[in-house]
Amino acid sequence: MQEREYEQEIDLREVFLLLKHNLIAIVATTLVSAIVGLMITMFLITPQYEASATMIVNTRQDQSATVTNDQITSAKNLVSTYSIIVRSDTVLMPVINNLKLSETYEELSKKVVVSAVDATQVMRISYQNPDPQYAKTVVQEITKVAPGVIQDMVEAGSVKVISEARVGTEPVSPSIKKNTAIAGILGMALIVAVVLIKELFNNTFKTSEDIQSRLGLTVLGVIPEID
Template sequence: MENEEYETIDLLEVLNAVRQHLAVLILCTLAAAIVGFAVSKFLMTPQYESSALMIVNTRQDTTANVTSDQINSATKLVSTYSIIIKSDTVLQQVINDLGLSLTYSELKDRVTVSAVDDTQVMKITVRSNNPEWARQVCDKITEVSPNVILEAVEAGSVKVISNASIATDPVSPNTMKNTALAGMVGLVLCLAVIFLQVMLDNKINTEEDVAKYLELTVVGVIPEYEGGKKK
């Protein structure tokens, strides 16, 4: 065990290697960022979302005063109503009414129903590469779902408080985010290659390597000249 040798990581050596390859490091980072930008901008299809808001009530008679218990009950009903909205009863009728060339499963994957800040308001969102298509489908869902919900639950009411609108900006891809992530990946990969080169380098290049690996004292260094200049 006394003769067992351990390879240690010389951080200074790694830093020196990074400094020597700084130009390559910057070029790799920029190249990866450019690739990420190009893929996001030209190869990925933009996706748009159209959303509508609906409010859930526990009773159909909305003229009477609403108590806090009724609001809490309506909040709990949002999760139940969201399941009904994404059911084939609602979405299949939407497909039939609009004449969509999608199956129920394909349309379901494009529809999201969620509660707004744990309130009795629920948000219906439809995603598509066509903003007008997303708006039409979202509007049709808000038109079809109230009757289906009332028939299934036999209590309460659902009303639209905000109609779907045409999205002007895509929600994905996020070009800036993808560009930054691609640049980070290029930077990390380049650093990993430099680190491996340092770890796998078993050559004696400097007088410090002689003292470190051979445990010998360096008496002197003979420089090599070529054409009158030191190599």
């Protein structure tokens, strides 16, 4: 057991020394990869802007009476049902026709995201597009069409807009910092793998310690290299 632990310690030390010996190549490859990732993100990936609006789900039409906890819980559960309706062709096809969009229903449905806000009865509708005004217009039209369709299909409850469609001034994707970091990490992992694999298939002896550790032979003498 002690012998195996010693050999493992020696192997880890050799790996550390190997990486240290190739430190310049590792650092250079990491920096180049990060720069490539930065350039691709900035010049080859189209920025996406996100527009969103929030709507509140109620289980009944009449809001004059006191709202109970059971009704709030039911409304939270209805968010999942309403999100399916919002992304259905019953809602999105009128949106496409009203705005005369070039997107098909399948394309638009994949980009529209409906989610509950903090597990409440409020749902958030969001949509991303390279054109911020286009994204805002689509979300606005969804909030106009969806309430009537939901009430007709569910035949109970209501959906009301809390906040109108808004779009951020900065793109939500791609993330320059994230992509640059990922590219740098991938480059570093690649060069480390290349160095280790190259060393793994290198069966030559470089020092007298290699002979002792790998062959178990005692070195009697070393011929020095003289210029």
